[in-house]
Every structure is written in structure tokens, then in C-alpha cells.
Amino acid sequence: MSEPRLRAKELDAADGLAAQRAEFLLDEGGGGSGGEAVYLDGNSLGALPAAVPGRVEDVVRRQWGELRIRSWTEEGWWTAPERIGDRIAPLVGAAAGQIVVGDSTSVNVFKAVVGAVRLARSADTAAGAAGPARDEIVVDATTFPTDGYIAESAARMTGCTLRPVPPSGIPDALGDRTAAVLLNHVDYRTGRLHDLPALTAAVHAAGAYVVWDLCHSAGALPVGLDEHGVDLAVGCTYKYLNGGPGAPAYLYVRAELQDRFDSPLPGWNSHAEPFGMRPEYAPAPGALRGRVGTPDILSMLALEAALDVWDGGVTIEAVRAKSLALTDFFLECVEAYVPEGRVECLTPGPHGERGSQIALRCPDAGDVMKRLIERGVVGDFRHPDVLRFGFTPLYVGFADVERAARVLAEVLAEVLAEPGT
Structure with missing residues (x-):
């Protein structure tokens, strides 16, 4: 041998x-x-994961097939997005109450980047800043293509200029016009791990807000979202979290920012009174602001079962x-x-x-x-x-x-x- x-x-x-x-x-x-x-x-x-097939069968045959609409309350369907978010939280270094599961990574990137721009501008307004308006979004020039597409659309929506910059050049590229920075924790092509603590600190020093894409790091290595003061983060769950094809993604909003997080996709699921059916939108408190529409229950509960491998x-x-x-x-x-x-x-x-x-x-x-x-x-x-x-x-x-x-x-x-x- x-x-x-x-x-x-x-x-x-x-x-x-x-x-x-x-x-x-x-x-x-x-x-x-x-x-x-x-x-x-x-x-x-x-x-x-071995636990998933049996759990999905139970969801389909018993919860949907027998209990039907009662499962929204009796089986906890309604609270699944934040409940499962709390199970992901320790894997990315976050306390409970800051992650909501739902939608795709792309949709969550859009929420986070537009939300970051709005946070930056509202912070400047509250501080009475006299400098130029924050009208620039910086994006990792080596990013996964979809992140770039979403950032470009977010820039158009917010009246910003999009500026692609390699991660190594981020600190020198930031200034008083920078509103938001979108970065990948791990480069999807090369596997390079970028310096999340240092880059986050550099963004904050410029008065901007950072969004991290954790698709290639969550479940594979420590992230430390809370420890390093990350503002917003997104990630998929079908890679190292083994949630299955098309499994829902997640959105992290740091607790201190949640009352100011203004999602560009307000939906009935993120309303303070979702069953009030009011014509005026009032955001729910906490991470629930990241919800939009009805949760994808089948794929979401498959993900919940997949996370059992982290128990013990x-x-x-x-x-x-x-x-x-x-x-x-x-x-x-x-x-x-x-x-x-x-x-x-x-x-x-x-x-x-x-x-x-x-x-x-x-x-x-x-x-x-x-x-x-x-x-x-x-x-x-x-x-x-x-x-x-x-x-x-x-x-x-x-x-x-x-x-x-x-x-x-x-x-x-x-x-x-x-x-x-």
C-alpha cells in the first residue's frame, strides 16, 4: 500500500x-x-442527510395531508423562518433573533444591499452630516455573477453608482460617498477566504455598511458575524448546510440595526399585523422584517431536518x-x-x-x-x-x-x- x-x-x-x-x-x-x-x-x-426523507414524508402525508391548514399553528409552520434561522445562527456566529430564513440568496442580496444603502443615508441624516450624499455601492469585482447583477440593479434603484473593486483594494476604495459594500466571504472560483474582520472594520471606518455573502463559508468555517460587528449577511443553505436543491436562503440583520432596517420588499409576512390586512405597511419588529411572502414550507422543513446533523x-x-x-x-x-x-x-x-x-x-x-x-x-x-x-x-x-x-x-x-x- x-x-x-x-x-x-x-x-x-x-x-x-x-x-x-x-x-x-x-x-x-x-x-x-x-x-x-x-x-x-x-x-x-x-x-x-439521512433524517430528511422521513421528515419530508411526515410533512407531506400527515402535516399537509391530514392536518392541512392546522399545521400553520399546530406544527409551527408560521414560525419556521425565524425558528430555523436561530438554528443556523450558531454556525455563523450570531445570537438568536437576527436571522430569518426564506426566499433565494439573490432576493436576500437585493434586500440587504438596498437596506444597507438606506441605513447609511438615514445614519447620515440623523447625524446631520454636511458632506456629499452617499451615492456609491462597492461590490467585490470577483463576486459570483448574480451578486453583481443584483448590486447593479440595487444601484439603479437607489440612484447610486456601482463600483466593482477586488477585495484587496476595498480599504483604499472607500470614502465619504460609499453607502454599501457587498463582499463574498469565500471566492467561489478559487476558494480564497477573504478577511472578514479587517474588511468589515474598513467599511465601518468609512461610515458605510457591509453585506457579506456567506454561501461558501457557512457550515464550513467560523464566521463570527456578531463578534466582528457585521451589519448584514446572506447565504444559501444547500451547500455546506445540506438543505437540498433550492433550499431557502437566509438574511442576517444585526440586532442594533433591526429597528432601522427598511426592506425594499415589504410583504404581508413582514407586516406588524400580517392578518390585519391593512392597506398601510407597518414593519414587524426584529428579524421578521426580512420576511416577504408565504414561507416555502416543504423545502424549509427539509432544511430544518438537515440541520439535525449539527446536533450532539x-x-x-x-x-x-x-x-x-x-x-x-x-x-x-x-x-x-x-x-x-x-x-x-x-x-x-x-x-x-x-x-x-x-x-x-x-x-x-x-x-x-x-x-x-x-x-x-x-x-x-x-x-x-x-x-x-x-x-x-x-x-x-x-x-x-x-x-x-x-x-x-x-x-x-x-x-x-x-x-x-
Whole structure:
């Protein structure tokens, strides 16, 4: 047995989170011609937690099928958005009462960015600021495209100019015209982890408000929203939180800002008297202001069941430690198996700059990933030349990592040996 395989066995034997793997339904024998399946695409869609199918069946057959409308009160459907938000809160370093679950990430980005602009302007008005109006939204120039689209629309709606800036240039780009800054915690292409504490402090020093997109960090590493004074944050729940395809996203509004948060999407669900059916809008107190319309109960309660995997003492700190160990070991295995120069790692080496994925560049990445998937090693491809491998510590083991690197080396050798390559 090769040295990396022996090392994988040792690491798996010492893994304090190894038992969590049983909490998921994994295709252990679905690896095609190469053995067991290795699922390294949890940064796109998390695996299915074992508790979800039975819970969803109960929601459909009993709660909807038998209790019907009584379930809004008897089964807690009405309070699900804030109840589930409170379960997510510890995973992102937030106290209860600051997160509401519902809508998509894109919709929540829109609420948060427009809300941040309004917060900045209302703060200046309250302080009697004599300087120029805050009319600029700064956005991470490397952001996921949708965030950029939403920020541009929010800028039009609020009469702001949109200014794309790389995260490293954010502190120097801020000024007295900056109203809101939208940033990704982890770069979706490269897995680079940006410095949330320092960037948040820089935004605040300029008198602006920050919105963080946590899609690629929540459930994989500590975030510290409360500790670092983050204003607003959004995130999806179908990646490292394993909520399922299309699972509802969430919106965080810091407690101190909730009474001034002015959502651009006021709906009956966020009204102070939702069943009063009044023509005039009056916002509900607290995080409830982030609600809009009727909650997506089926997907929301599937997410609630998925969050059970965090019960029983699993901490985000332990998950982060294993995430770093998995990504370190993957890079070691790639170095051991793949000829030098065949791939280029785009993910930073220092732990403080790395999320929970590894991005490798190679010229034939699309074909390589297709062949990897055929052999049961599932990652994903990002145009034009990036292989992405996501490491979800709750169900990925070190033997998975070793096998993925070994099969990658085999596929790369095949592709290189083919005529015309």
C-alpha cells in the first residue's frame, strides 16, 4: 500500500468527526469502474442527510395531508423562518433573533444591499452630516455573477453608482460617498477566504455598511458575524448546510440595526399585523422584517431536518480543523501523484486565506472532470479551465481524498497520452 493510502488510514482512524458520515445517505458503491464514490461537490450541493426523507414524508402525508391548514399553528409552520434561522445562527456566529430564513440568496442580496444603502443615508441624516450624499455601492469585482447583477440593479434603484473593486483594494476604495459594500466571504472560483474582520472594520471606518455573502463559508468555517460587528449577511443553505436543491436562503440583520432596517420588499409576512390586512405597511419588529411572502414550507422543513446533523455537540471549530486537514492532505496527495506542472493550484496555501475547497487549473479541465465523474470522483468544472473540489468535513474522509487525487492523476495521464494532446 502506498504511503498516501497508509497516511489516509491513520488520519481516518484519528478523525473525531468520522461518525458523522453515518448521518448522510451516500452512494458508497457508486464509484463506477474505480470503486467507491467520492463526493467532492458539496460546495455546489450538499449530500442528503439521512433524517430528511422521513421528515419530508411526515410533512407531506400527515402535516399537509391530514392536518392541512392546522399545521400553520399546530406544527409551527408560521414560525419556521425565524425558528430555523436561530438554528443556523450558531454556525455563523450570531445570537438568536437576527436571522430569518426564506426566499433565494439573490432576493436576500437585493434586500440587504438596498437596506444597507438606506441605513447609511438615514445614519447620515440623523447625524446631520454636511458632506456629499452617499451615492456609491462597492461590490467585490470577483463576486459570483448574480451578486453583481443584483448590486447593479440595487444601484439603479437607489440612484447610486456601482463600483466593482477586488477585495484587496476595498480599504483604499472607500470614502465619504460609499453607502454599501457587498463582499463574498469565500471566492467561489478559487476558494480564497477573504478577511472578514479587517474588511468589515474598513467599511465601518468609512461610515458605510457591509453585506457579506456567506454561501461558501457557512457550515464550513467560523464566521463570527456578531463578534466582528457585521451589519448584514446572506447565504444559501444547500451547500455546506445540506438543505437540498433550492433550499431557502437566509438574511442576517444585526440586532442594533433591526429597528432601522427598511426592506425594499415589504410583504404581508413582514407586516406588524400580517392578518390585519391593512392597506398601510407597518414593519414587524426584529428579524421578521426580512420576511416577504408565504414561507416555502416543504423545502424549509427539509432544511430544518438537515440541520439535525449539527446536533450532539458538533462544533464549527471542529469542522474547520478537519476542513483544513482534508484540503492539506489533498494537496499533499496531488503533489505525490500528479506530475509537476500538470495542474496549477489557485487556492491559497495559508490556512487563513483558504475556504473549504481546492481549485486546480489545467487546460483540459472540462474533459478531465467528465472522466473523473465517470470514475466516481465527483467535483465540478468552472469555465474555462478550473477543477473545483469541495470538502464537506461531516461526510468526507481522508481515504476519499487520497482516492480522488489518485484517480485525478490517472485521468490526467490518460488525457496527456492521447493523440493530439
